[in-house]
Amino acid sequence: MREIETLAGERVLAARVPAAEGRRVRVMGWVQRVRDLGAVVFVVLRDRSGTVQAVAADETARAAVRALHPESVVAVEGLAAREPRAPMGVEVRVEAVQVLNPAETGLPFELHQPEVRAGLDVLLDHRALALRHPRLAGIFRVRAALVEGFREALLEEDFVEVHTPKLVGSATEGGAELFSLDYFGRPAYLAQSPQLYKEMLVGAGFERVFEVGPVYRAESHDTARHLNEYTSLDLEVGFIEAAEDVMRLQERVLARMFARVRSRCPDVLEAWGASLPDLGDGSGRPVPRLTLAEAAERLEAITGHRPADGLDPEAERRLGRWAREALGSELLFITHWPARLRPFYAMPDPADPALTQTFDLLYRGLEVTTGGQRLHDHRRLVENLAARGLDPAAFAAYLEPFRFGMPPHGGLAIGLERLTARLLGLGNVREASLFPRDRNRLFP
Amino acid sequence: MREIETLAGERVLAARVPAAEGRRVRVMGWVQRVRDLGAVVFVVLRDRSGTVQAVAADETARAAVRALHPESVVAVEGLAAREPRAPMGVEVRVEAVQVLNPAETGLPFELHQPEVRAGLDVLLDHRALALRHPRLAGIFRVRAALVEGFREALLEEDFVEVHTPKLVGSATEGGAELFSLDYFGRPAYLAQSPQLYKEMLVGAGFERVFEVGPVYRAESHDTARHLNEYTSLDLEVGFIEAAEDVMRLQERVLARMFARVRSRCPDVLEAWGASLPDLGDGSGRPVPRLTLAEAAERLEAITGHRPADGLDPEAERRLGRWAREALGSELLFITHWPARLRPFYAMPDPADPALTQTFDLLYRGLEVTTGGQRLHDHRRLVENLAARGLDPAAFAAYLEPFRFGMPPHGGLAIGLERLTARLLGLGNVREASLFPRDRNRLFP
Known part of the structure; x- marks a missing residue:
């Protein structure tokens, strides 16, 4: 994988992946969730613009995605491909994964639900x-x-x-x-x-x-x-x-x-x-x-x-x-x-x-x-x-x-x-x- | 004279007086300087946009302008008229003057010179x-x-x-x-x-x-x-x-x-x-x-x-x-x-x-x-x-x-x-x- 982008570089924001359909893209952000279906492993990536789904099919990619911790900061490269079942109609077919900064386990609350289930004091403490x-x-x-x-x-x-x-x-x-x-x-x-x-x-x-x-x-x-x-x-x-x-x-x-x-x-x-x-x-x-x-x-x-x-x-x-x-x-x-x-x-x-x-x-x-x-x-x-x-x-x-x-x-x-x-x-x-x-x- | 303008009203800023040539205008601001030439009395008015010269010719207007203190806040009404000798080529011929808030005498420094002649401490104190x-x-x-x-x-x-x-x-x-x-x-x-x-x-x-x-x-x-x-x-x-x-x-x-x-x-x-x-x-x-x-x-x-x-x-x-x-x-x-x-x-x-x-x-x-x-x-x-x-x-x-x-x-x-x-x-x-x-x- 290449090095991560510069400010002027070629990172594609999650929300703009659909517009990049058919091109090889690099998305960067936080691992929101990994779902392992065996034959394929999905990862939802979150950045400042929203979330995007990436999917790993071949063995190496599946292993790499499977190993990702929630909230680790990663770069994922792959083809932006049409997929009607993906939330945005387009997903990234994973070709390379790079962990930019790994997250520990043990988040104080889940971040992938529609709302954060925690009291105000917990939210403010963290x-x-x-x-x-x-x-x-x-x-x-x-x-x-x-x-x-x-x-x-x-x-x-x-x-x-x-x-x-x-x-x-x-x-x-x-x-x-x-x-x-x-x-x-x-x-x-x-x-x-x-x-x-x-x-x-x-x-x-x-x-x-x-x-x-x-x-x-x-x-x-x-x-x-x-x-x-x-x-x-x-x-x-x-x-x-x-x-x-x-x-x-x-x-x-x-x-x-x-x-x-x-x-x-x-x-x-x-x-x-x-x-x-x-x-x-x-x-x-x-x-x-x-x-x-x-x-x-x-x-x-x-x-x-x-x-x-x-x-x-x-x-x-x-x-x-x-x-x-x-x-x-x-x-x-x-x-x-x-x-x-x-x-x-x-x-x-x-x-x-x-x-x-x-x-x-x-x-x-x-x-x-x-x-x-x-x-x-x-x-x-x-x-x-x-x-x-x-x-x-x-x-x-x-x-x-x-x-x-x-x-x-x-x-x-x-x-x-x-x-x-x-x-x-x-x-x-x-x-x-x-x-x-x-x-x-x-x-x- | 009418009451002073509302925010949406008809006050004309000093810098816009030339554009209002030929119209009756009301300018409002601080008296920068009064110059009494006898037959006419000039007043320079300062507002947030700059300064404008107004001139009083008839007896009542001259008396009103002559009585103005430097830095008093006033409204002046009159015709915006072409005058090549005026700094902006247009001046206000005074028809009415209203003192909105009179200034005391005894300013700590003059404000009508190109620079304020006072040390930094005096400028900061005032x-x-x-x-x-x-x-x-x-x-x-x-x-x-x-x-x-x-x-x-x-x-x-x-x-x-x-x-x-x-x-x-x-x-x-x-x-x-x-x-x-x-x-x-x-x-x-x-x-x-x-x-x-x-x-x-x-x-x-x-x-x-x-x-x-x-x-x-x-x-x-x-x-x-x-x-x-x-x-x-x-x-x-x-x-x-x-x-x-x-x-x-x-x-x-x-x-x-x-x-x-x-x-x-x-x-x-x-x-x-x-x-x-x-x-x-x-x-x-x-x-x-x-x-x-x-x-x-x-x-x-x-x-x-x-x-x-x-x-x-x-x-x-x-x-x-x-x-x-x-x-x-x-x-x-x-x-x-x-x-x-x-x-x-x-x-x-x-x-x-x-x-x-x-x-x-x-x-x-x-x-x-x-x-x-x-x-x-x-x-x-x-x-x-x-x-x-x-x-x-x-x-x-x-x-x-x-x-x-x-x-x-x-x-x-x-x-x-x-x-x-x-x-x-x-x-x-x-x-x-x-x-x-x-x-x-x-x-x-």
């Missing part, structure tokens, strides 16, 4: 092996497609991608639930969000910025919807009139994100039995809007009692169900949150200053986005900080562009793991993180 | 204001274009974008120079690189992954080439034959990155007097290769003495100069580094096991990339770990995919700030970071 299952790997192809759509939509609208520091010197936005560390003898913190930086960058003249990056919450609760490190899709945009502009932008961006998933990952959607909201091109306000007060009325009508401040997880679920049944929508904006439930930089509602121009977006009954218009008036920001017991001096660098010309602006942050999990119907947000971090999990 | 200068903002448009080209090239080659945790539970890759923190009562560290995770993901069947994200080095030295938090462009690819495959991939990817800068940011290149290496489409090995031993010989020929182990900054600079003068190349691969200077996962050179299949890429005499082929043999990895006094048990999750079939693989990491700085000829890597973190700087 993450690199679990992800070899196409159904689990597919989650991260969907996740990547969402990020791609997010970027694509924003680059088209003239946004600049930025990277802001995750090591910060002050406990911004309130101060609770921060991871702290020693930074050359001084205290530093892991950023809870790029919020203040992205506002500064709007004020720095970029006007439109976005960031895809990690954020940190030292929250000690351990639920199916929380992670201590997660990926936030953040954007901020200047020269807006109202929170409504940000909501419309969210609709356009989400439409593109779903479109990317639809075009890139139809197989994953099918494997998970998932369907996507149809937002068209995102124009025409396809997502229903409800004020928080209206939402509370709805909930009272459904449950018979007035909900507490804001929305707890159960209230979000009920509203999600109501939106689907009554409005035919899996997405729902909840607007006009009271100022006391929102950060100091939230823009008050012009009609009622106790309320803010902010919104949450619920997707299938889970908050996936928070956003709104922000204050751009320096004096009011300083007042708000002081009223919340925060020291404006600690926010001097943040406040500086507000002193020297800050446009009206707003933005939003999407929790990528939550969005991915809702989209595929995953029960736990951890399933949408490659290596999740929670109170108990810091490995692998 | 980052959001300094970035209003198009020359400084341009650095980050180049940086974003580099990232865009990196992603675009890799998505086309079937890579998956991933996000790996920056909070890690063990001191990987050696353990020195790590930031540590308390994670719910346990020690955790900030990741120095996504190296082990991206290898795990190659072994998880993705085969080809990339990540754009922050990395952390608790190095206490304070130089023009080091940051304690920086952005790493990381990739890892399976089923390669040799480090050469990774170097060729680097050439293709770099070619695309430079092409993106060329097409997106010609104005920034001009402002900085920067030119780009011409790599064509990256094929045909456009970047010269030199082994470290050959590089040492060159240096000895230049300086008269044999250099110490590896390459110090001065040696890199000399090699960079030599490559430009002797080879006509601003890029230079240095290959075949000794194993003792490389991490435990470096693949030995088949011809000399004291050397490794690794490379650095120098760009104008500065290392911007490190990469190579990695070991995929489990036994040799365990031996290497033990030989370096590292506990293989601490690497169990990393090693697991190697026990169960890991393809031959390799990858690289590009320091985004270094690459950007070299490209534009910036003297200090901090200039290519929006909010740099160094030993002394944790704000803003």
Whole structure:
């Protein structure tokens, strides 16, 4: 057998073997399964594109294939031949086999079943092996497609991608639930969000910025919807009139994100039995809007009692169900949150200053986005900080562009793991993180 | 005057005013400069696209423009009219002015000169204001274009974008120079690189992954080439034959990155007097290769003495100069580094096991990339770990995919700030970071 291919070489991916019918091909990947029928021995090979069946008929080839361990990495050469009984209608008739890296025996779970039969903790403990299952790997192809759509939509609208520091010197936005560390003898913190930086960058003249990056919450609760490190899709945009502009932008961006998933990952959607909201091109306000007060009325009508401040997880679920049944929508904006439930930089509602121009977006009954218009008036920001017991001096660098010309602006942050999990119907947000971090999990 | 535009509204960007000649336009941005000639008053407005001149002739308009503070955020309406003396050949004849957010007086530096006259520390202390200068903002448009080209090239080659945790539970890759923190009562560290995770993901069947994200080095030295938090462009690819495959991939990817800068940011290149290496489409090995031993010989020929182990900054600079003068190349691969200077996962050179299949890429005499082929043999990895006094048990999750079939693989990491700085000829890597973190700087 020849040496293995170079990057530019002649390896044929499993999914492209049918197109190579009649040619000698070399496939490379992991041994998914060996089936010995005596006269012939089958091996199913898995690579990043899918699986392909190879069959060994002559004695030497049969012996070579019979000896393969599941999950060994191998190269197989042979003729791509029509075979109606093969899963793809074409199989590889084995002429040569080379083991590139042999696998031990004793996998923690089987990988050739339609689903991996193991609990979430086992799957996360053996993450690199679990992800070899196409159904689990597919989650991260969907996740990547969402990020791609997010970027694509924003680059088209003239946004600049930025990277802001995750090591910060002050406990911004309130101060609770921060991871702290020693930074050359001084205290530093892991950023809870790029919020203040992205506002500064709007004020720095970029006007439109976005960031895809990690954020940190030292929250000690351990639920199916929380992670201590997660990926936030953040954007901020200047020269807006109202929170409504940000909501419309969210609709356009989400439409593109779903479109990317639809075009890139139809197989994953099918494997998970998932369907996507149809937002068209995102124009025409396809997502229903409800004020928080209206939402509370709805909930009272459904449950018979007035909900507490804001929305707890159960209230979000009920509203999600109501939106689907009554409005035919899996997405729902909840607007006009009271100022006391929102950060100091939230823009008050012009009609009622106790309320803010902010919104949450619920997707299938889970908050996936928070956003709104922000204050751009320096004096009011300083007042708000002081009223919340925060020291404006600690926010001097943040406040500086507000002193020297800050446009009206707003933005939003999407929790990528939550969005991915809702989209595929995953029960736990951890399933949408490659290596999740929670109170108990810091490995692998 | 009407209310300010919505996102979908009718604002005209400064750069597009000439195309709107003869129409009534509304421009919005920052007041860059007001010049009062008595009979007319000029105002130069700056937005994310550039600057535009507006002129007030009638009494009310003159009074309104005269009252504008530099850096106030304003909307100006009027006719876009031909005026040969205007910088763009078209100016806005002011009919209405609205101050959206007034600026205080007392900017820390002038923003209307060709360059901002202030030291780096002042520029970084007042980052959001300094970035209003198009020359400084341009650095980050180049940086974003580099990232865009990196992603675009890799998505086309079937890579998956991933996000790996920056909070890690063990001191990987050696353990020195790590930031540590308390994670719910346990020690955790900030990741120095996504190296082990991206290898795990190659072994998880993705085969080809990339990540754009922050990395952390608790190095206490304070130089023009080091940051304690920086952005790493990381990739890892399976089923390669040799480090050469990774170097060729680097050439293709770099070619695309430079092409993106060329097409997106010609104005920034001009402002900085920067030119780009011409790599064509990256094929045909456009970047010269030199082994470290050959590089040492060159240096000895230049300086008269044999250099110490590896390459110090001065040696890199000399090699960079030599490559430009002797080879006509601003890029230079240095290959075949000794194993003792490389991490435990470096693949030995088949011809000399004291050397490794690794490379650095120098760009104008500065290392911007490190990469190579990695070991995929489990036994040799365990031996290497033990030989370096590292506990293989601490690497169990990393090693697991190697026990169960890991393809031959390799990858690289590009320091985004270094690459950007070299490209534009910036003297200090901090200039290519929006909010740099160094030993002394944790704000803003």
